[in-house]
Amino acid sequence: MYYFFIYICNMKNEFLKNWDTQLKKGLLPFFVLQALNQKECYGYELIQTLKDSVGIEVTESTIYPLLIRLMKDELLIHKWVEQQSGIPRKYYFITEEGKSNLLEMKKNIEEMMQKIEIK
């Protein structure tokens, strides 16, 4: 009976979990640009930043390809910074184009959110 209950719960959460992933797909580039707009970060640091300040949990296999995409679109640039000890860090900076895109994205999201309020 207990395991049956767990089973039912998991079934129900399956949809929500999947949906959450898809929602993230859309919002993640926005949150990344926004985070880097406030302060330059290196990839590994960004994962923590997103978790702490936005509550979004992403893995390295999500964040690194995303950063590469944003670089290819020229919304970001990067700079290697060597450390006193350990592996050098790859810091990412938002470009002017990145900033203008960020504003546009924010406008889009706010427009959509208003439509939710209307109901």
Added chain:
Amino acid sequence: MYYFFIYICNMKNEFLKNWDTQLKKGLLPFFVLQALNQKECYGYELIQTLKDSVGIEVTESTIYPLLIRLMKDELLIHKWVEQQSGIPRKYYFITEEGKSNLLEMKKNIEEMMQKIEIK
């Protein structure tokens, strides 16, 4: 010179256009459930409803597979309704499980949106 300008503009919008698609990917199931929560619809009608009330433009090849998915997850049920003339219409209704998921989704979105405000 003119065409160069157009070219540059399109380049810039390429990212935003793609991003918009990804954002839609996450929000569409929510908007569909919300629309059907207010009033039952048939597929073709839902496309118009989404455009008119939410401003989201989707094609039939997006909406029909989505409705099938939501049925499989038991968030929707359907009922064929014959017309005086023409092809019978497949009306979709939200289930109790659909309603509870809709609430959960709304909560998730609102949580995320708050985090945007914090900046």
Added chain:
DNA sequence: TTTAATACATCGTTATACAATGTATTATTT
């Protein structure tokens, strides 16, 4: 000495929006 944490990266799988295409019926235009 081993394990965990930091920091980079890639590959394969899965989910899903969308263009293209198809079928069938009715309404409108030529």
Added chain:
DNA sequence: AAATAATACATTGTATAACGATGTATTAAA
């Protein structure tokens, strides 16, 4: 009357992107 558009259903193939799994290398902690 014939051709076109609109309505209404549906499927197939392609492209995008998150994520698990895996890999390399360095440093800190157990």
